[in-house]
Amino acid sequence: MTEIVNSSAMTVASATGEASVSSPGSQIQVIPPTQKKKRNLPGMPDPDSEVIALSPKTLLATNRFVCEICNKGFQRDQNLQLHRRGHNLPWKLKQRNSKEVRKKVYVCPESTCVHHNPARALGDLTGIKKHFSRKHGEKKYKCERCSKKYAVQSDWKAHMKTCGTREYKCDCGTIFSRRDSFITHRAFCDALAEESARTRTPAIEGNPNAKTVVSSPPPPPLTPSTGVVSPGLSIQSSEVPADNPLIHSPPRPVATTPSASTCTSTVFASVFSSSAISQPTQATGPSSFSNQISVSSTGIEPTSLSLSPSLYLSSNNLFSKPEPSHIHYAPSPQPAMSATALLQKAAQIGASSSSPSLLRGLGLTMSSSSADNQQENTNSASAAAGLGLGLNSGFTDAMMDPSSLFGSKPTTLDLLGLGIGADGASTTGLSAFLTSFSGSFNVRPSAASYGGRRGSSPGDPWEGAPERKPNGSSLP
């Protein structure tokens, strides 16, 4: 009893390489975890403790404690004591012999083991038993989900609790049960997958089998160094399911910027531009989306993938292009000029048709007809005359020199060169177009003589774009 009590004071967590803590097992007293007991470092025992070497058989024995009365075996001493009470022993025999308290440490019988050396003895009997089973024993327990094998039943049970319950899934397909290892992996995986995606033309395929096979090795309790290893694995796995790079290659250049908001915006953009992405990517597009969902709301299993396509598709409907009936419109057989082009042409015509010879014959009639309207003409004078030209007497003179008055710029404009000037110039052209026509339409038969001058009109305005591109004063 006492030995066990004291051995619990030297509870050793486990041998190196095993992160999971084995329960100290047989203790009389329950030591609350917050209580600080003096613990030796694992594997470095107290020098005055008694070294006990038990045989493998003893270590592996399950029922170490045997009742002397009925020879029933128990795994734990407490259980044996409870059982003994039932025998109604006389008082004297109830007590166990109390020996002098002496620490006991145990060595591993396996000669190759580090703990075989008494200097590295383990202080806890249960500890040494478990150590022996784990390291040198046969792994009899197997997890069904991930086929991991365990020698110690408690290890196996502990694993079963967490296997598959909390999963973080990286885009490359690797699954993690621990958040920290997942995040570490993802940091590497991002960078590596991006590079590999950029150099490769995106092929569209999905191969989930390859994913799981490659990515299952990194177990949760691994140190972060293995997190570096897994990207290497994930690269291999990501070569196969190349649909992921397709999703990632567009948002990747954006995702590299440190701002957190850009990550969401990549999802955002994919939502909006979903209409362009071809069919297969629609199914896998939400992977980054669901990925982020699974990060933020823990516990969402891969079923989130099924959730987000519906989201994605519904938002697809929001932003998808119009129905195919609209898209499949073929242009009409006759190459119709666009309205913008027509207007520009008209403006050019207007600008250049104000050639002196054209209007000289009309000059008189122009001014006469305009003189009628002069009273009410303030508005049209200001506007229709291109805001600077009057339909008044100065008109013909003004029209004689269109280059100085019409500010129409060339029709090919750079995007940033747009502005009021350009449009206004075109409007001057248009309004000149109007006035040139209106003048012509008011002409009396005397202008029939003009027909003879057709050939001589310079810069024949009706034959395509005139070469004259008058730069002029801007609008007043």
Added chain:
Amino acid sequence: MFQDDGSSSVTSSSSPLQFFSTMSPSLGSPYQWLRELKSEERGLYLIHLLLSCANHVANGNLENANLALDQISQLASPDGDTMQRIAAYFTEALAQRILKSWPGLHKALNSTRISSVSEEMLVRKLFFDMFPFLKVAFVLTNQAIIEAMEGEKVVHVIDLNAAEPAQWIALIQALSTRPEGPPHLRITGIHPQKEVLDQMAHRLTEEAEKLDIPFQFNSVVSKLENLDFDKLRVKTGEALAISSVLQLHSLLAADDYASLIALKNSLLANGYGYSQSPDSVSSSPLSPNASAKMDSFLNSLWGLSPKVMVVTEQDSNHNGLTLMERLLEALYSYAALFDCLESSVSRTSMERLKVEKMLFGEEIKNIIACEGFERKERHEKLEKWIQRFDLACFGNVPLSYCGMLQARRLLQSYNCDGYRIAEDNRCVLICWHDRPLFSVSAWSCRK
């Protein structure tokens, strides 16, 4: 050309005018030849007719205007090619304008119009689907909001026109994937129609529940100009974002009768050469009324101290003082918009017709036919908006590279390759070929 005396004229050598010269109007139907015009010539002729008609209307020359309208009606058609459609809607607008000279007639003809909320919603949805403009605007707006709200636990968003749930659904989804977790999100939607807000509330709460985000939607049923800022329930110190998509320009509509009179007087005094630009004079001393409402609205917005305010507006000058100015500008802008449709939607599509008629047609009508307080579609160029926001003590927040990237990607996903994005003054212009159509800019309070 088609004078009553039957004379014809010749002005130049080339084909269209040759037609004009060879036909005599006295033979049978005077417009027979019009139908034989080829598409391009017809388009050019339509432009001319439109302009001359507008000229007549501006001069009050109703007889000539009527003639021009008659001619146009032979050529224009809402199911024809682009120019024909444009001409159809422009002439309708011009006709409405003429009709306004007889208020009784105008009211009588327009009184039996049925406005259906569901149709309006459908048309809005079609505009959202068929063009990338709103989507790009939403992407940029949401990205700006996300960036401004980094690290905030409580986010309040005010939508000045809560009509399209898609924008906020996308924001909710994006916020839910924030690395620091989603914030507590409150969205206040303003709209004159309660049904629209109800539907929006329903969609958004559903979405937020799906993603398990604490969410609250407040409906404010109100017109923007009558907005009571207390109803918005902005708590002091909360992180506020404001999104305005194609809304602010209507606040420029004011009863600028007085200013118009003043302008006319000045015009007559100086002749035609007034030195101002043809743009809206809302920032000029001549018409302080026009900007008063806008100024006070912007001041109230500033008073809410938003972290970011993203404004999407049409980028065209449809707020000129005179009809001709506006008509010329509108011709260009709507030509671009109609071209967008022509290149991506078939001519027989009913949806296209609806968008053209109920959305663009109505806007054109408003720009051309209405004046003063009725004219709500007072689109202005980005420079003017920048000036205005600057004066109201807002500082420009450049739109992030990330947002631009998403917007460009979105445009690329459209089959139509005429759409472009340009950056101008740290704001974004969405263009069709070379013509900027919409601008998106982000602002924050400058102390």
